[in-house]
Amino acid sequence: MxxxxxxxxxxxxxxxxxxxxxxxxxxxxxxxxxTKETEVIQLTDEQHKLLMLSEDDIREGNTISQEAMNKRNREWLGAM
The missing domain is CATH 1.20.5 (Single alpha-helices involved in coiled-coils or other helix-helix interfaces)
Known part of the structure; x- marks a missing residue:
């Protein structure tokens, strides 16, 4: 490298x-x-909690692939 x-x-x-x-x-x-300094964004308590829940989902394997998500979206849109 x-x-x-x-x-x-x-x-x-x-x-x-x-x-x-x-x-x-x-x-x-x-x-x-x-190259400018990156602005630090302050999260609300709710945003922080949602991110922590997302991290839990990832750790526990509660995720799906982008391909599966795209399929779900197409099916949902087709049902409308």
């Missing part, structure tokens, strides 16, 4: 070869918006 430094250096080498001004501006904007 590549280290962060290896990835960064590889990107720098590739960027040095780019001469498209608009591409570089768009990439600069993308990097600028993704």
């Amino acid at each position: 590549a280290t962060v430094d290896n990835i960064r250096n590889s990107l720098i080498k590739k960027l040095l070869a780019v001469s498209d001004r608009e591409f570089l501006k768009a990439l600069d904007q993308l990097v600028a918006t993704t």
Whole structure:
């Protein structure tokens, strides 16, 4: 697996070869918006409880696949 430094250096080498001004501006904007500090979101007690219940469901195997969920949704929509 590549280290962060290896990835960064590889990107720098590739960027040095780019001469498209608009591409570089768009990439600069993308990097600028993704490197900002992430806002901490405060959950309500109810939201926290729902997340804990979800974690319990996952631990206990009370889940279904996305494919099974899609099938259920199609059947439900077909019954309408």
